[in-house]
């Protein structure tokens with residue numbers, strides 16, 4: 001049984017089982033993580049970057065989602081306000097069909113240099129046909145630096161998030177920024193957590209506190225945290241959820257509870273690379 005990747009504690013409590021994998025809750029920091037994950041070499045980077053943005057969960061292929069763009073516009077307004085960068089470079093990892101990049105181009109009126117990394121050849125092709133600069137980058141050996149790197153719906157797939165964040169920090173210019181979207185669900189009880197968990201495609205679930213701490217420990221300072229309802233227009237899951245809610249076995253009370261608990265679990269964190277004080281130099 002592996003220890004918590006965040007606080008390194010080996011103490012945990014069983015949370016849920018799915019698909020032969022156990023999700024446990026760290027007794028110290030509250031992180032939810034798979035205690036018996038697949039071997040690390042079975043988790044390809046292509047998989048990490050590729051299995052996200054809903055399409056794996058719903059078997060929808062060819063799902064370019066222009067509707068998602070209205071959500072991204074709102075999020076970027078909330079996160080950046082007047083400080084939205086109008087120059088520099090922005091890399092979106094696991095960009096899918098590139099809806100987010102299209103919004104970046106639109107808001108910067110083309111003055112941002114935007115790049116995407118996407119392993120799926122069909123998504124790449126679709127994104128390129130719409131004029132986007134999308135490739136599949138080998139991030140382990142990628143040395144280019146960016147002003148902003150975004151990671152939307154990628155975090156839960158990462159086998160070693162602290163290491164991944166440290167690597168990405170190396171791909172940021174001094175003062176560059178990370179934008180991470182993931183769920184803020186580690187605080188939910190096992191009964192309230194939305195299902196399925198999609199284990200072992202998803203390997204961990206954080207809270208705002210855990211992710212903020214991890215970013216700070218790795219040389220990034222938090223600039224803004226914004227949270228949104230779990231269900232948004234543009235998510236195909238909204239249809240599925242809506243169908244569930246009209247089933248008689250979901251009472252109106254339960255419906256209320258579900259919506260209330262999930263009201264702010266879609267989290268976006270904006271963090272800036274800060275100069276690290278080298279401990280050995282301090283002495």
Ligand SMILES: [Zn+2]
Pocket residue numbers: 004005006007008009026027028029030031
């Ligand atoms: Zn922990």
